[in-house]
Amino acid sequence: MAMSDQDKAARAEGALMAAAAPDVARAARAWLDRLAHERRLSPKTREAYARDLSLVLLRLKDHLGAPPRLGDLAALRPADVRAVLAARRADGVAPRTLVRLLAAARSFARHLEREGEGKVGALAAVRAPKVGKSLPKPVSVDAARALADPATRAGEDREPWVLARDAAVLALLYGAGLRISEALSLTPVMVAGGADQVTILGKGGKARMVPLIAPVRAAIADYVALCPYALEAEGPLFRGAKGAKLSPRIVQGAVERMRGALGLPASATPHALRHSFATHLLARGGDLRSIQELLGHASLSTTQIYTQVDQAALMAAYRAAHPRA
Template sequence: MSDTLEAHQLMDEWLLHLRGINGAAEKTISAYRQDVAAFLGFITTHKGMGCSKAALASIDIKDMRAWMAASRRAGLGARSLARALSSVKSFYRWLGEQFNLPITSVLATRAPKFEKPLPRPVEANAAKALIDCVEIQAKQGWVGARDVAVMTLLYGCGMRISEALGLNGDAAPLPDSLKIMGKGGKQRLIPVLPIAKQAVQTYLRLCPHPQEADQPLFRGVRGGRLNPRAIQKVMEQSRMQLGLPASATPHAMRHSFATHLLEAGGDLRSIQELLGHASLTSTQAYTAINQAHLMEVYRKTHPSGS
């Protein structure tokens, strides 16, 4: 077995572990594979020898800095490099557990600093206007009702578009609390507002395709599962008509859900659970949005603000 083959087999074993034990999603697995394979390729060239288990064990902080510098020169942005480093660290933690390899240098490597952009929600009145506007874009009444139902779930329940479009017929009629399968196969329970229930029922009443438990809840014109692009497109048309910025996307409706909950007095931990964030850090971004909004109001209304 060649040294390089050994390293890639180790990577495959690690990914199999993530998929089987941790239930990682296929997109996550694919991203990890890409990041770690690129790292192994660099180490092979940098060390001038096959990337064996011994080579992996010999990696020190200088090697890590050389990899990061080479990645940046190749055009990898700070955010993407931080993600790649996280992937490599995850791989090394597994190597340490399985083979007792020294991993201190890799884990001690610091990610490049980058300014994480704040989520850009849609104002409450604009969110409602968007939901009203998408209905009139469709040539068929049932398609308009479908788009309204999807948008209402995004804004009223904080669902990701993939989560809403991933629902099957057995989800209807929507219950008071709906179990959602989110990122990484993690489940969460979200409350369903009466307006969301009504929007879905209106759509189902008009939909020409039969409601079947094991078939998609939201259907395309030909009857297959609705493509996210259809919702993105109708949102683009609606925001142009309303004069809203390009940041008014389907995902922005989820941001709006979180921001407006926070403004209404919701606590971060509850919002984290509703959104399905793995870390509270992700949810805390909405605190910054709220503070920025308050400062903008202050500047506009305070006598000394102008």
Template sequence: MSDTLAISPGARDALAGWLDHIRALDGAAENTIEAYRADVAGFLAFMAEHHGAGQGRAALARVGLSDMRAWMAHERGRGVGPRSLARALSAVKGFYRWLSERDGFDATAVLSTRSPKFTRKLPRPVSQDAAREVIATAETQARTGWIGARDAAVITLLYGCGLRISEALGLTGRDAPLGEVLRIRGKGGKERLVPVLPAARDAVAAYLALCPHPREAGAPLFRGARGGALNPRIVQKAMETARLQLGLPATATPHAMRHSFATHLLNAGGDLRAIQELLGHASLSTTQAYTAVDTARLMEVYEASHPRARS
């Protein structure tokens, strides 16, 4: 079923209007916008086929609970997992929340649809010693010195600053030499300030001293072998090779380095709110899940840091 052909012009215009809205007001990243578009377009295409006709804007207001159940059953039947279905349902609800406000209809049937339950998978942190060994191994395993220094610098930023791999590779020549603080534009275009440890500054400086490609303000800071932007898969491969050499589990990924940053900070007594800001999480609950510590430890940190708990 072609989503584009099945959706009526009215529904297509409504979807475009919603995407423009979240792009302008919510500052959502383009990858997020595209994921929303695909999820809602698939839903609209299903409804068109389910009812045997293109769902115009007025028809969308008549979608009921039985229609929602039919869509979710269809998605499960074609192999969509509970996590992906929950994400799609969230996008559909966002679309209907916006549409119902503009067209003046009751969207309770859609908005009250229960999300499928799923177990949140958390990356496992590596130990502090293992993190240091990964960085050292990544530096020495490369075929050329400057590439080894580059890989070590990127992984150091993931672990030492808690950056996402996309954030580290999004740095440009304008960011170098690194100062004591980095201004990072994360998910949804939200900016945050991240302290830079001396080890991270030194690692990036060592890479820049060896890099054969000229540093340009608007060009990527981290370059591929031929001078273009560094592909994240190259960093993932470097870590994969390092973990195999060190005998670390498959969970020792670039994302696990960021996760280890958060976990080690919390275990050292770091404040949850501060860690939330450093990671760029929209909600504190995300940070709580991300750090994967026991409830007693969370409550201990909460009681020590919350103003009401101290009063």
């Protein structure tokens, strides 16, 4: 059975406690509680923070010869932090991951300073690795429609309700711009009666209203009609083969199979459909502020990256078609 986000977060927090000296473990527990209750971060985000800090502490243990205590953290020099990052880089870790590790350590350090547990000045003195900016990679309109069409997988030896289920999830990603975790969090009562909108609880516990267009509603209705399991009003809408809540990995696997059949690149993932939702709306004249609200982005600058995707697509078409290009 697939682990829930809460179970994964608990496992990552357990690994963090095991990697820390007792006083650091106590402070880390308080830090994670603050992330959950004051900043209202999701279990998935807390899992990432706990995992990243545990990796930093494990490398510090190797570097210092023992699990670091609060006094050891306060006594760190910039050279110690650079040695930890260099060791992770030698393990083949990408610069983006190093940035994330450093961000988790700095967040913990800010908590320590706020609580009067000491100041880890070395973290602020180390510059984060440079990370090249990459644009989202949407798929074409035709490809997005094909991925969300159960007929694309008609040749697969799978039950019709499974094909309808996967198509409904993908329709929500492309037709409503949901994250896969948001789509899988839906319950039957939220879409009862062919509801034309649904309230989604996104990152940071922020609620937003998302419209469900007719093709999305039809895909959900097709799945519900075929699903062999009793769908309790407050239970998970999308079920796995044995009736439990559907795992994101199952949907990712379905897209991987279709990707090969459709000749799509490796960047064609379930999340790419959310990118496609935003990019295609923008190309059709969608308002950037409205797209921000539909996606649930906290900052408009996050949504503005899709304007660069649209410009890049325009220039690619120009170079391919213009006789003087």
